[in-house]
Amino acid sequence: MIEFGEISLSLALVLSLYAVVTSFISLRNSTFEFWWSAKRAVISNFLLLSVSIGILAYSLAIKNYSLKYVAEHVSNGLPTFYAISALWAGQSGSLLLWAWLLSLFTLVVLWQNRNFQFRLIPHVITTLSAILFFFLILLVFITNPFERMAFAVTEGQGLNPLLQNPGMMFHPPTLYLGYVGFSVPFAFAIAALLNRKLDSEWIVLTRRWTLFAWLFLSIGILLGAKWAYVELGWGGYWGWDPVENASLMPWLTGTAFLHSVMIQERRGMLKIWNVSLIVITFLLTIFGTFVTRSGIISSVHSFGASSLGYVFLAFLVLLITVSVYLIFTRREELRSDYHFDSYLSRESSFLFNNLILVGSAFAILWGTLFPVISEAVRGVKITVGPPFFNSVNVPIGIVLILLTGVGPLIAWRKASTHNLVRNFLYPGIGFFLALIILWFIGIRDLYPLLSFSLISFVLTGIVMEFYRGVRARKRVEQNIFRAFINLILKHRRRYGGYIVHIGVMLIFIGITGSSAFKAEVEKTLRNGETINLKNYQLTFLGVDYYKTANAEVLNASFRVKKDNKDLGVITPAKEYHPLQDQTMTEVAILSDYREDLYLILGGVDDDAVYVKAHINPLVAWIWWGGYVLIIGTLIAMWPSKKREATQSPVPKKTFNLKKTATPIGA
Amino acid sequence: MKTFILLTISIFFIAVPVLAETPTVSSVEKHLMCTCGCTMPLYTCECQKSEEMRTEIKQMIERGMTQQEILDSYVSRFGEKILSAPTKKGFNLVAWILPFLSVILVGGVLIKTVKRWSHPETKQESGPSEKLDPKYLEQLENELSHFEEKGE
Known part of the structure; x- marks a missing residue:
C-alpha cells in the first residue's frame, strides 16, 4: 500500500510539470487538445495526491511503524485523532498537506471557470501547477513522507505533548489554508501580467479567494494565539517568534490588498501597487515556510535545520525575479486610469492605511531578519524579541486604529466639508467622551488612553453607518430588525466589512487591556496558605498525583475567592511525558469578560508549591473579536445570486472563444 | 532640519519603554533570553535552565545590583544575543x-x-x-x- 502513496507522488510530480507546459502552450497556440489535456492533468494530480495523503493518514492512524514519518511522530498510546493530526506535525507530512491543498484549489479554480469565459485561466493553471511542481520536487527528492525505517520498531517516538491539544489540531491546517489560498490571487495576478490584461478582471475574479485565504489565515493566527495562551503556560498569547511573525506579515499585506483593490475596482487606480501587493503577500507565505524549514532564523516552531531552506530560498529568488520582470515590462499597462482628486478622500485614506499595514509588515520583517543582518555586518549574534516588536508595532498599531475609523467615513474622490462634519461629528464625540471617561477613571498611560479612545471613535463611526443605513431602509421596511438584516444582506461586502472592523476593534480592546493592565504575583505556598492578587484570594489546598496513558500528572488545587465570593476550585498541573522526556505546564484559567485569572504551577517541593498568578484583563475580547471577524468575513464573501446575475464582473464577450481558441471550452 | 525632526520623533517612539528603576525578577527576565537553546525569552520558558537563571537574578537583586548591572553581567558572559532586544546604540x-x-x-x-x-x-x-x-x-x-x- 505504501508503494501506491510513493508512486502517486512521483506521478503527480510528472503530471504537474505536464500541466505547466500544456496549459501554457494551449493559450499560446490556441490548441484545444493541449488545454483538454492540461485540465485532465490537474484532475489527476488532485486524485493522485489524495491517494498519497490518504495513505499517509491511514498509516498514522494504524501506526504503521515501517514508515519513518510514522515512527517519528506517533506512539502506541496516542489517540487516533491526534495520530492523524501528526500529518502536519512533521516536515514532509505538512508539505504533503500543502501540496494536496494546492492541487485541490487548482481543481476548484478550474471548476469555477469551467465555462471558460476568462482568457486568464490557462495561465492561472500554469502558475498554480508550477508552484505545485516545486512542492512535489521537495516531497519526492528531499523530504519523502514515505521513507521506510531501516529497522523494525514496535513503538514510535510519539507526538510532541505540546501539540496534543484540540486547538493545535486545527491551527496548522487553517494557516495552510490561508497560505495556500493566497496562491490563487497570486496566480491570477501573474496570469494577468502574462496576458497584459491588467484591468480589474483578475481582482474581481479572485475577491472571494483573497477573502477565503485572509479568513483562514486570521483563524490560524487566532488559534495559534489561543493555543500559546492555554498550552505554553507563560501568561501571554503572542511571543513575536519568527514563525508567528511569518504568519502575521502576509496577513498584514493581505489586509492592505483587500482594501487597495477597492480603489482599482472603483477608480482604475493603483494597478501596479495591487499586483505588487499580492506578489509580496504570496512571497511572504513562502518566506514563512522558508523560516520554519531553514533553521537559518532561530524559532521554537522550527522543524530543524535542513537543506530544504536553501531550496526555498532559491524558489523565493526565482519568484521575485519573475514577478519583478513581469511588473517592470508591463509598467505602461499598469499606469492608473485616473489620479487622486484630493488627499481628503477615501482613496487617500486607504492609501495611508496601506502604508501603515505594509509599514508594520516591513517592521516585523526587518526585526525578524535583523539578527542575520547584524551577524553579516558586525559578526555579532543578537536577538530581536518581544521588547523590540512591541515598541515598534504599538505606535504603528495606534495609527492603524485611527485609519480604520477614518476610511469608511470619508467620501470617495473628494470629501466635502459637509461630508466631513456629518460623518466625523459623532465618532469625534465618541473619541473625546472615551478620553475623558478613561482619564477620570485613572488611566494616564499614553498608549492605552489613545488606543481605547480611538477604538471608541471607530466603533461610533460604524454604529452611525448602521444607524443611517437602517434609517434609510425603514422607508421601505416596517420592522426595524428586518431593516437591519436586509441592510446587511443587500450590501454584504460593505456591512460585512464593517462587522470585520468591529471584530478587529474587539481584538484591539483585548490586546490593549491585557498588555497595559496586567498584574502578576509569584510565591511559594504551603497547604492552607493564601496569596492575594488584586481582589482575588487563592488558597492552596494540596497536591494530587496520578498517571494517564501517556503522562504522569501532578495537580495542585486552589480555592479561588473574588471579593470574598467563592468561585470554586482550580487545578493547575505539571505533566511529565516519559516517552519524550518532557515536562509540560497545564495552566488553570478562570475567565470572564473583564479579566482572566491565570494560574501557573511553577514547581512542587514536598508539601510546598511555587506558583505564578496573573490577572490578564480583557483577554476574552480577543477570542470574541475573532468570532465577530469570522462572521463579518463570511457575510462579505457570501455569494449574492441576484447581484452576480445582474452584475457579471466581466462581460462574457471579453474573451472571444471563436477568435482565440476555437475548440476550447470542453 | 526635517530629517532631524523625523529622527527625534522616531527616537521618541522607541524610547517610550524604559527600564524599571527597582528591578524585580519579572522586570529583568523580560529583557533576557533563556540559555537552554529553546530560543524563547526567559519569561516564557519553563525549563530547568530558566529556573536556575531566575534564581540567579533573584540573588543578584538581593545583592543590590541594578537592572542594568544584571543585564551587563549576562551580556559579559553570553554576549549580546542573551538580550531579548537589540541595544539602542551603534549599528543596532x-x-x-x-x-x-x-x-x-x-x-x-x-x-x-x-x-x-x-x-x-x-x-x-x-x-x-x-x-x-x-x-x-x-x-x-x-x-x-x-x-x-x-x-x-
Whole structure:
C-alpha cells in the first residue's frame, strides 16, 4: 500500500510539470487538445495526491511503524485523532498537506471557470501547477513522507505533548489554508501580467479567494494565539517568534490588498501597487515556510535545520525575479486610469492605511531578519524579541486604529466639508467622551488612553453607518430588525466589512487591556496558605498525583475567592511525558469578560508549591473579536445570486472563444 | 532640519519603554533570553535552565545590583544575543529607527504625490471627468455623495 502513496507522488510530480507546459502552450497556440489535456492533468494530480495523503493518514492512524514519518511522530498510546493530526506535525507530512491543498484549489479554480469565459485561466493553471511542481520536487527528492525505517520498531517516538491539544489540531491546517489560498490571487495576478490584461478582471475574479485565504489565515493566527495562551503556560498569547511573525506579515499585506483593490475596482487606480501587493503577500507565505524549514532564523516552531531552506530560498529568488520582470515590462499597462482628486478622500485614506499595514509588515520583517543582518555586518549574534516588536508595532498599531475609523467615513474622490462634519461629528464625540471617561477613571498611560479612545471613535463611526443605513431602509421596511438584516444582506461586502472592523476593534480592546493592565504575583505556598492578587484570594489546598496513558500528572488545587465570593476550585498541573522526556505546564484559567485569572504551577517541593498568578484583563475580547471577524468575513464573501446575475464582473464577450481558441471550452 | 525632526520623533517612539528603576525578577527576565537553546525569552520558558537563571537574578537583586548591572553581567558572559532586544546604540540603532523612518518618509512622499495629483494644473490630465461642464460636475458630485450615503 505504501508503494501506491510513493508512486502517486512521483506521478503527480510528472503530471504537474505536464500541466505547466500544456496549459501554457494551449493559450499560446490556441490548441484545444493541449488545454483538454492540461485540465485532465490537474484532475489527476488532485486524485493522485489524495491517494498519497490518504495513505499517509491511514498509516498514522494504524501506526504503521515501517514508515519513518510514522515512527517519528506517533506512539502506541496516542489517540487516533491526534495520530492523524501528526500529518502536519512533521516536515514532509505538512508539505504533503500543502501540496494536496494546492492541487485541490487548482481543481476548484478550474471548476469555477469551467465555462471558460476568462482568457486568464490557462495561465492561472500554469502558475498554480508550477508552484505545485516545486512542492512535489521537495516531497519526492528531499523530504519523502514515505521513507521506510531501516529497522523494525514496535513503538514510535510519539507526538510532541505540546501539540496534543484540540486547538493545535486545527491551527496548522487553517494557516495552510490561508497560505495556500493566497496562491490563487497570486496566480491570477501573474496570469494577468502574462496576458497584459491588467484591468480589474483578475481582482474581481479572485475577491472571494483573497477573502477565503485572509479568513483562514486570521483563524490560524487566532488559534495559534489561543493555543500559546492555554498550552505554553507563560501568561501571554503572542511571543513575536519568527514563525508567528511569518504568519502575521502576509496577513498584514493581505489586509492592505483587500482594501487597495477597492480603489482599482472603483477608480482604475493603483494597478501596479495591487499586483505588487499580492506578489509580496504570496512571497511572504513562502518566506514563512522558508523560516520554519531553514533553521537559518532561530524559532521554537522550527522543524530543524535542513537543506530544504536553501531550496526555498532559491524558489523565493526565482519568484521575485519573475514577478519583478513581469511588473517592470508591463509598467505602461499598469499606469492608473485616473489620479487622486484630493488627499481628503477615501482613496487617500486607504492609501495611508496601506502604508501603515505594509509599514508594520516591513517592521516585523526587518526585526525578524535583523539578527542575520547584524551577524553579516558586525559578526555579532543578537536577538530581536518581544521588547523590540512591541515598541515598534504599538505606535504603528495606534495609527492603524485611527485609519480604520477614518476610511469608511470619508467620501470617495473628494470629501466635502459637509461630508466631513456629518460623518466625523459623532465618532469625534465618541473619541473625546472615551478620553475623558478613561482619564477620570485613572488611566494616564499614553498608549492605552489613545488606543481605547480611538477604538471608541471607530466603533461610533460604524454604529452611525448602521444607524443611517437602517434609517434609510425603514422607508421601505416596517420592522426595524428586518431593516437591519436586509441592510446587511443587500450590501454584504460593505456591512460585512464593517462587522470585520468591529471584530478587529474587539481584538484591539483585548490586546490593549491585557498588555497595559496586567498584574502578576509569584510565591511559594504551603497547604492552607493564601496569596492575594488584586481582589482575588487563592488558597492552596494540596497536591494530587496520578498517571494517564501517556503522562504522569501532578495537580495542585486552589480555592479561588473574588471579593470574598467563592468561585470554586482550580487545578493547575505539571505533566511529565516519559516517552519524550518532557515536562509540560497545564495552566488553570478562570475567565470572564473583564479579566482572566491565570494560574501557573511553577514547581512542587514536598508539601510546598511555587506558583505564578496573573490577572490578564480583557483577554476574552480577543477570542470574541475573532468570532465577530469570522462572521463579518463570511457575510462579505457570501455569494449574492441576484447581484452576480445582474452584475457579471466581466462581460462574457471579453474573451472571444471563436477568435482565440476555437475548440476550447470542453 | 526635517530629517532631524523625523529622527527625534522616531527616537521618541522607541524610547517610550524604559527600564524599571527597582528591578524585580519579572522586570529583568523580560529583557533576557533563556540559555537552554529553546530560543524563547526567559519569561516564557519553563525549563530547568530558566529556573536556575531566575534564581540567579533573584540573588543578584538581593545583592543590590541594578537592572542594568544584571543585564551587563549576562551580556559579559553570553554576549549580546542573551538580550531579548537589540541595544539602542551603534549599528543596532538601525534596527530601531529604520521601520519608523521608512513609514514617515514614504508617508511624506505619498502626501506630496497625492497633493500634486490633486492640484488643479495636473487635474487637466488626470481623467475624462475633469472635462465636464462645471454644472454637470456639480451634479455628479451631488449624486456621488448621495450614492455614498445610500449604498456601497
